Every structure is written in C-alpha cells, then in structure tokens.
Amino acid sequence: MSQRLKDIDYIGLVLWIFRAFIILLVVVGIFNKIVRGYGVDYTIDDWVDFIGSGLSQGSLYALIALGYTMVYGILFMINFAHGEFFMAGGMTATVLLATPLAAAGFMNDQPILYMVIVMILSMVTAMAISLITERIAYRPLRNAPRLVPLITAIGASFFWQYFFRGLFGGTIIPFPVPEIFEGRVDILGFDFLKTRLVVMAVAIVSLLFLYGLIMRTKTGKAIRAVAEDKDVAALMGINVDRTITLTFAIGALMAGIAAVLWGLVFRQVHFFMGFVPGIKAFTAAVLGGIGSIPGAAVGGLLLGVIEAVAPPLVLEGLNVPGAHQLKDVTAFTLLILVLLFRPQGIVGEVLSEEKA
C-alpha cells in the first residue's frame, strides 16, 4: 500500500510540474507579447479580426461537437467517424448541387434559396451516411467491449474518406460563394467579414433550435431518458434503438449544416476536410463537458477563440518562429490538458468511473 501511495504521489508531482510549466509558458508568452511587444505588432483591428475568426470557427466546432456530445451522452462511445459525416455532406452538396447551380447562374439570382437547398442536401447526405454507419458498424456491437466500437469507428472513418475520394476525386474542390456574402460590414466601428456573421447567425439559430428540441419536445425527452438509463427508458415504453438512431441523425444534420458553413468560410471542400475538424470538435465537446449540449456550444466557441488567439498572443510572445503553423498544436495541447486536469469540462458533471 505504501509503495503504491508513493507511486501515485510521484506521478501527481510530475503532472503538477507539467501543469506549472504550461501555465508559466502562457504567462511568460502573454507578458512578452503585451509588455515587451515581441513578434508582429498587431493593431486593435487585427485582434478583433482574430477573435472574429475564432468565434466563427468556434461556432462551426460547436455544431460538429453536438454530434459527439449527444452520441457520447447516450452510448459512451467516441463516434470517431462523425467528422466524415460532416465531410460527406459538404462534398456531396458542393459537387452535386452548389457547383452546377453556380454555373447555371442560379446562385446569384437566389442566394438565400441557394444556400438553403445546398444545406438541405448536405444535411440529408450526412444523415444518410451516419445512419448507414450506425446500422453496420455500431449497432451490432452495442454490447461489445468499449474499444470495439471505437475500432470500427476508426475503420468507418477511413472507409468514408476514401470512398468519397473515389467518388468525387482527391483534389480540392472550390465551394461557390454567392456575391452578397462577399465583403465586410461595419459593426460598432469594427469590420467583420460577412461570411463570418452568417456562420455565427446560422450556428446560433441551429443550436437554439436543437436545445429547444431536446428540452421541450417529447422526442427530446426520450433522448434524455435513454441517455440517463437505457434499460429503464425501455421499460417506460421508449424505443431505445429508434432513439439512438434519432440521436445519430440529429448530430449528423448539425454536421451537415456546419459543412456548408465551412464551405462558405474556407471556400473549398476536400475529402480529408472532416478529419482535423472532427478531432477539434471532439476537443470542444470535452472542453465544454462531454454529454452536455450547452457545453458543446461553450467549448466550441472557446476552442475557436483560443486557437485563433493563442499563436499570435502566446507563441509569438515566446518567440516561436512560424507561430501560425502551430494552430493545431495549441488545440491538441488543450485537449490533452483538459483530459488531464479537468476531464469533466467546463459545464459538465463529474462523470462516474464507468463513463469516463
């Protein structure tokens, strides 16, 4: 017993040193940047721009993170393939609908309608892919050890990536953006890119809509009941399988919305576009507290802002060359830190051993 206690203390100490080291880095970086003015000299407009890009990026993470958090809430599994549902929606809608509509001139005649129907196709595709995946790769293994569905999820992820690569090609495909979304608007004396505002507005509406669906409707109640306890929910007459399917579908619909917004911001889609955003959205879900819908929203926005601000603020303060290249590193480091020191996230409950 004493031997073990010693070991645990030792590991705890190492973790403490690690934590102190990271905090020190962040403090020194910010100090150097602000007080000593290391790196590029940014104006206040630049900083607003960083935060604006972080918020729009973050609302995309939030939309994708919903899928992770809802599925985790119900099945306690990381749906590793969720990023691919996002990619599938984005690529299909771009190739089959957006590009031909843009070529036909429909896009600039009816920009709103254009966005709506492109988004609907994206949502439907993402949902179809998610349901196929759930049916084939997850449902038969619902009672298997926990690593098994994770492995099939990794398999599904790569399968869909290369399936869509075969279908639509491995090149970067431009996403046509309607003219009315080009340019900037002035709010409170600061310039904002129109696309970013559109992204944030759509994301907020979708999130509120989803929150209402989960909290106010009977379907939402069923989902919450299944998340609480599958067996008891089944005894109450809830069709558990149907509810799980529904959860996957809702998560994928949100990913489908996010995919079109992603196209609007980055003006391109690609077969590999789902992978990194997928991991980042998972990070956002963990950051906010996995299993919680408001948590996904908060975590997404926070991750977006940190990712946009940390390289110019902290890393340039540390004199790191090419700080912008390390955007992903900040996000992944954040993921590791959160899982290490606050696995329940910002608004999440303390998960029991079994769930964590």
Added chain:
Amino acid sequence: MSQSPIGRAVRYGLLAGLIAASVSAIGMVETFNERDIITGFLTLGQLLLYSTSIIAGYLAVRTKDNEQLNAGPALLNGFVAGLLTAVPVIILILLTVAFPTIRNSLVNVSPALINALTFGQGPYAGSLILAAVMAVLGLAGAAFHILPEKVEKPLFNGVMATLLVGLFSEVLINVFRPFPRQIVRIFFGTKGIQPLIAIIIFVAAVLITIWWEARGEQRFARRRASLTEEDKQRNRRITLIASAVLVLAAPWILGLYLTEVMDVVGIFIIMGLGLNIVVGFAGLLDLGYVAFFAIGAYMMGLLTSTGELGIAGMNFWMALPISVLAATTAGIILGIPVLRMRGDYLAIVTLAFGEIIRVLAASDLLKGAIGGAQGILKIGKPEILSFVFIQPQHFYYLILAGIALAWFVSSRLRDARLGRRWMALREDEDVAEAQGINLVSTKLLAFAIGASFSGLAGAIFASRLSSIFPHSFNLLISINVLCLVIVGGIGSLPGVVLGAFVLVGMPELLREFAEYRLLLYGALLILTMLVRPEGLWPSQITRRELHADAEEAAREGPQHEDIHPLVG
C-alpha cells in the same frame, strides 16, 4: 413470416447491386481491370464486380431461419437476386447517358468504365447483356449453394486456387525470372496466368480436394498416429531447419523488387510486434504510435547523417541503441500523463500526441535542428568491417534480426510475470489493482517496450532510405500498424506477421490497391470486428475465450451448427 424468401432475394440483390454500383462509381472496377487474373478472360475488376451477384445469389438461397430452400425456389431466388444486382449498375450506366457531363461530378465514371460495364455494346444493349450475365451468375451462386457439400467443396477450392495463383502471378513471374522467357510465357501472360494453365490448376485443385476428402485425410491421420515421440521431434526439427533455410535464402530467390517489399513488410512487423504489446497484451489503445517511429528515425538521422544537420557523425551500430533508447524514453514521457486515462480517452490523447509530433517536425520551430519540411538527408548506412549494407537484400537480414529480437522479447515477456500483469490489466484495471498489481509500472513498461520496438523500426527505416521527411510520419502509419495487429489477431505474434503480409505486402504487390488501400483497411477493420473479432491468426488465449461457450455446448449435446467455409 415477415419476410418471404423472394423478399430476401430482392433485398440481397439490391444491396449487392448498390455495392456493385458503388465500387464502379469510385473507380475500383476500372483500376482493378488493369490486373489480369486469367489473361484475356478475367480481370480483378471483373471479379470484383461479378462476385457481388454470385454472392447475392448464394445468400438469397437461405431463409430467415437458415433453412435451405428446395431446388426450384432456390434457383429462382438466385436468379432474381442476380438480376436485381444489375439494376443499380444499369441506373449508373443510364445516368451517364442522361447527363453526359456527369464526369465533372463523379470523376471516376469514365467512358472506359462504362465501356467495360456494357461489354462495349453501347448503353442499352450493354445493360441488357449485363443484366443477363448477372442473373446467370446469381443463378450460379444459388446453384453452388444447393449442391451437396461433396461437390461444393472441391469446386470452391478449385476456383479459389485458380484465382489466387492468377492474382499473384506477377510474383511468380518474378520468381521464375531466371528461366527462359519463352517457357515462362507458356504459363503466364504479361500479368495473369494463361487460360490453359488456369484450367489445369482448377482441375488439379479439384482432384486433390476429392482425393483428400476421400482417402488422404484418413491416411495422413493414421500415419501421424503411428509416429513415435522421437519421430515427431525429428520431423519438427526438420521443418524448423527447412523453414529457416527458406527464410534466409528468400531474398536471393525473390529478386530485388520483392525483397524490397519484404523489407517494408518487415519494418511493419517490428512495429506491429511493438504495438501488439501495448494494444494486444496491455489493452491500451495507442493511436499515436507513429510518434516513436518518428523519434527513432530522426535520432538515427541526426546521429549518423553526414549532411549539415548531422550532429555526431556516429556509425549505425552506435546510433542504433541510442535511437531505441530515445524512443523508449519518449514512450515513458508520453506514458506518464495518460496513466490515469482509460480506453477511448487514451486513444484520442495518443492520437493528439502523434499529430503534435508530426506538426512540430514539419514546423519552423524545429527547422534548425531537424530540417523542417526538408527533412534530414545523407543518413548513414550500417557497416560491418568494410562491408556496407546498401542492397535491399542486406537490409533484409538486418530487419530479420530485428524481427527475431522483437519476437523473442515479446514471446518471453508474454509468458513472464510482466505479461500476466499486462493481461490482467487488459481484462480489468480495477481488479488488477486490487490484486496488488502496480498499475504505474505495468503501464509504463508496456508503453516503453512498445515504443522501443517502434524506435528500432524507425532507425532501420531511416538508414534504409538514407533520408527522412516529416510527411512520412503521419497518422496513417499508426492506423496501418493498428490494422495489421487487429486483423492479424490481437495479442497474437504470428497474427502480426500474417497481418503485415496481408495488409502491407499485398497492396505493395498489387499496386492497383494503392489508391483504395485505406478504404479496404477501413472495411476490413469493421468486418474483422463484426465477423472474426479474434483476427486471422488468433492467439491461443483469445481462441479459447471466444470459443469456450461453443466448446461447452458441444460437450453437452451434439446439436452443433454446421459452419460453412464461406461464412465461418
């Protein structure tokens, strides 16, 4: 009776058809058409396409309760299933007629593909021919199913033997390279086997199976039973020596290209043996395994490079242990923070670690030290006295030694106390801790030893290529290694070797696979977990665990299920 037999045929037919249309639309059929199996008769693409209707017909015969239908309805079912397989494919063909610009969207729906699908007869006539062919094949699949096993088994073996020889005929052509061209041409076309030879192989396989079923099996068993213990031991020794000689002589039989393939497979075997310790023995799912491979490779590069980034100018043999040690240390360092994480969280964190290492390696931050995207060049080769390892054949022996070492360490550790501790950890962490197992040291040892194998593989990899770039160390390598461990059989050493040959060797030999490699990996991972979670070559423990119930049932009563070779 929710599902009538014909309904099943419709379902299977359409499902198989969707698969057939998909593999056509993503370009697999066209790409695989370049690989002949039987010269002038059958290509891999055709095999892929038509096997869907055969399998649909085969499966459509069974009813919901696995009962077999009578011959009449069975054949009808097969016919319907086969016919319906053609429907989605024909829709795809007609889409190209309706939208001639479809190729702008679906890049792989090329005229060549449509030409292949329609037998060059134009879309309408071609569709009809396709439907007829697929219906007949569905019928054949059904007919195959209702044949008695005595006939079915030899036919199945015959077809399989022919297809296998045909598929790997390029390898055989390579092996028979020393013989005169004219003689090789009798047997092989440019890629596939000649039709006459295909028939001979088929007939031979059928006859051998019939003989084996009728007489051979018993005779063999009788002879085995009559052997004394001494004879058995001698036989075992002879087999061992023969296989050792074969393995050692392999590079000189196989030729340059195949040896190079073997080298790649070997490096993956070393990594697989390492990951097998982490995932297979200790049950810790590590998705950032490539990080240690990268660390081993970069260490070797830095220490032995004669270029501007080289820091020590050491020789290979001195740098090797240092590289392995560096990877081991990294394994411990990365292991400490994740000690308290379990299962899927661990997987995601290790994945993040792997990505961080990759991004850092390519970034400007470490450019001065390890070259950024330009990588490290002029890495030293191993030397013994004045003999320098340059040829793939030379590296073959080095890698072989590495595999032998990794195998020895793995198998000894598995049977040692540490191995027991790992397995206890894998089964249940809490119970293991309650039994007095020190989780910290047990987990860290798994990470460290796993990482050291990966570092060894990385060091050899760097020296073999003499230059390394950060993009060689991406997540796909981790996935690759994970795949071969799982598909081969989690926790099984021979499984790792088999997995590496199947998952790494085969795509290298059949280059048409290259583009669809990860698609097939993904499908294989799912399929393995669904159908054969113990893998291709399971370890004895897993085999016993998974089949304990079946064995018990067999002991209790004779009502065991008849498992079919295609399904079981």
